[in-house]
Amino acid sequence: MTKTFPLLAAALALVTPLPAQSLAQRVEARLDAPPLDRHIWGVAITDLDGRLLFGRNADRMMVPASNTKLVVAAVASALLGPEFRVxxxxxxxxxxxxxxxxxxxxxxxxxxxxxxxxxxxxxxxxxxxxxxxxxxxxxxxxxxxxxxxxxxxxxxxxxxxxxxxxxxIHPGWEFYDLYWWYAAPVSALGFNDNSVDITITSRDSAGGAPVVTLSPDIGLATIDNRAEIGPRGSRRTFDVLRSHDGMSYVATGIVPAGASPQVESAAVLxxxxxxxxxxxxxxxxxxxxxxxxxxxxxxxxxxxxxxxxxxxxxxxxxPLRDWIYPILNTSQNWFAEMTLKQLGRQFGATGSWQEGIRVERRFLIDSMQIDSTQFAVTDGSGLAANNLVSPLAFTRLLAFMRRHPNYQMFAAALPLSGAAGSLRRRFTGTPLEGRVRAKTGSISRVNTLSGYVERTDGRVLVFSIQANHHTLGSSRMIPAIDSVVVELGGRLPTADRSPPLRSPR
Missing domain, CATH: 3.50.80.20 (D-Ala-D-Ala carboxypeptidase C, peptidase S13)
Incomplete structure (x- = not known):
């Protein structure tokens, strides 16, 4: 029998709403329970017709982290189609x-x-x-x-x-991030995610250097191995820096004796x-x-x-369907940025971030009818901390895609609770295992989840939950977000059916 994720069980136990409470009351009880009441929440829960069932700061712009990928994936799915190739x-x-x-x-x-x-x-x-x-x-x-x-x-x-x-290189990315695979350079030529894989192999006893190898070994760079093997149980401080000319990678820090081999992926220059x-x-x-x-x-x-x-x-x-899958399922940043530049090249003036964003913006406003004051995105992946999207903007986007002819491609790429992808260990052992398709998001002090939940009565709800400026850490905030989604899984009373949202400006 699959067991419920322990932290999710703990989050569910924080509040025990009465069955007679409405959906809004149950969600409010979750968000207002300590310590969640100390943080900024943006939540929108709608049906597929856009009727708002619950909202908290629903029209306020929030930092979405990797939920930003929903934008490029949706626009590319709609404009380019599943069979687009280059x-x-x-x-x-x-x-x-x-x-x-x-x-x-x-x-x-x-x-x-x-x-x-x-x-x-x-x-x-x-x-x-x-x-x-x-x-x-x-x-x-x-x-x-x-x-x-x-x-x-x-x-x-x-x-x-x-x-x-x-x-x-996107100007909004942090300098240290530029050394790593998740901020790899975005050019029209790509190979191995524009990253090299660095394998670190320790030994059984302290002293000397670990074995550090680079793959693919195609003559790109050398390894300057300055790392050391520390005592068993010592703190791992291993790090890799790229030289200014990109011709070498410098390995530093401590690797504990007896540690299992690890692979780090570093961006190329x-x-x-x-x-x-x-x-x-x-x-x-x-x-x-x-x-x-x-x-x-x-x-x-x-x-x-x-x-x-x-x-x-x-x-x-x-085909494009194979570009969208890594963007949504495993949250691959570089695929998102490559696809964004492709939108700029195909429908704008150039293959650039600026043109890709311009194409996205027009599609969200003109085709999805999303309020232009409820989103401001600057990259495709959400790595830049100045991306802003309201929960209502995400629910409108998701409802639009649910009706779109290319929905099946979009949905197949979204992580499914309990299955392969970034929701593999989430909602397991709950009635929502296999019933949530949603995109995760996480950067410093931010956790987000936006997608669809199939209720036990067969209805599908659309949701966006964004926790910003929190101090709990992902290990505590993610179960808290999941506990809110679990509240959506039961039967909706008639009283929870709200009038349609006003059309966006």
Whole structure:
């Protein structure tokens, strides 16, 4: 038998509302019980027709953390559709003569985020659900090049990420975050989430250094290992910093003796060169050598003429549905930012954060009829602390998507309580196991959850719960949020049916 998550059980025990109480009274009792009454709550609970069943600060803008991803996922699902794909191409700047490309070989990306090692749906045993080799489609490019008779490249191999603008780091992200995978640079060329995996392996006894390795090992950088193995049970202080030129990673701190191996994922500095290095390895596997160096560019004019010719080789991305799944199910920041820039490129002037946000804003106002004073987003992932969205804006977005023809793709990507994704350990052992589809969110002093709950009477409610400026920590606040959602799971009395919300301005 599945057991209820202990902290959720404790949160449920804080208040025991009488069965005769209305939904609003039960939720109020939860939010007003110590210590939850000391923090700022934004809550909206509606039915699918937009009728407000409960609201607290429902129209006030809150810091949404990763609930921000609902915006880019919804807009992309609606505008681009489940089968949208992009191409990654190889171009030459000169002719192929006697097996030699007399010029540079240009790897040109158009914003494909799926050169990665991950699964793209919950059923990981399904055919094609997972990619285990992020370099596989680069090998396909190399194979196509070999079939064309190319055996050598006389010039350089260039990673060209100019399909998007050259700003690869969002100005609203914290400096320390830029070292890590969750703030990886966002360029039109992507490989392995634009991050390297650093494996730290301790030894059985204290003294000496742990074994630190970098993957994929494609010649990107070296490891400067200054870390030490401390006594068993000592505090782990291991950290990794990237050098200013991106050519090395410095490992520091203490790893306890006997500790299990751990993997940290660190962001690369130059994503276009990173992809080109992976392409070089793929070329070598097909017996194609590059006589020049491996370089990068984000200058859209540098290889403009080469791109107007026919590509020497080309591969196609996974469909958009496989972009949306990591964004919502596992809350992958980089996929969200890549998709946001793609919206700017497809429907705006450029592949930039500014244009992507402009496209999102117009769609939320014009198509979803969301009040323009109830949201202000600046990135796709929610990593920037200056994103603001009201609970009512989220419930309107979610109700709109529930009616949209592409809802099934959107819903399949949302975490399901008790199943794979960020709700895997939440609501287990409660009547809502398998009945909540929702997006989680967490940054410093912020926890959020927005989505759908299927009630025991068959009705579906839409909710957004945002806790801001709290001091409880995620381990205590998350069960508190879940206890509110559990209150939504029973039968609704007729008195809880409120009139429709006013149309947004």
């Amino acid at each position: 191409q990654t191409s190889l171009y030459g700047t000169g002719p192929v003569v006697d097996g030699v490309l007399r010029g540079d070989l240009v790897l040109y990306g158009r914003g494909d985020p799926t050169f990665s090692n991950r699964c793209f749906q919950s059923d990981t045993a399904a055919t094609g659900a997972c990619d285990r080799d992020p370099i596989a489609r680069y090998r396909e490019l190399a194979r196509q090049l070999r079939v064309r008779g190319v055996r050598s490249v006389a010039g350089d191999l260039v990673g060209d990420g100019s399909y998007f603008t050259d700003a690869v 130059d994503p276009n060169r990173f992809a080109a290095l992976a392409m070089r390895q793929a070329l070598l596997s097909e017996g194609i050598t590059v006589r020049g160096g491996v370089t990068s560019t984000s200058d859209s004019l540098a290889f403009h003429h080469a791109r107007h010719g026919m590509p020497l080789a080309e591969v196609t991305s996974r």
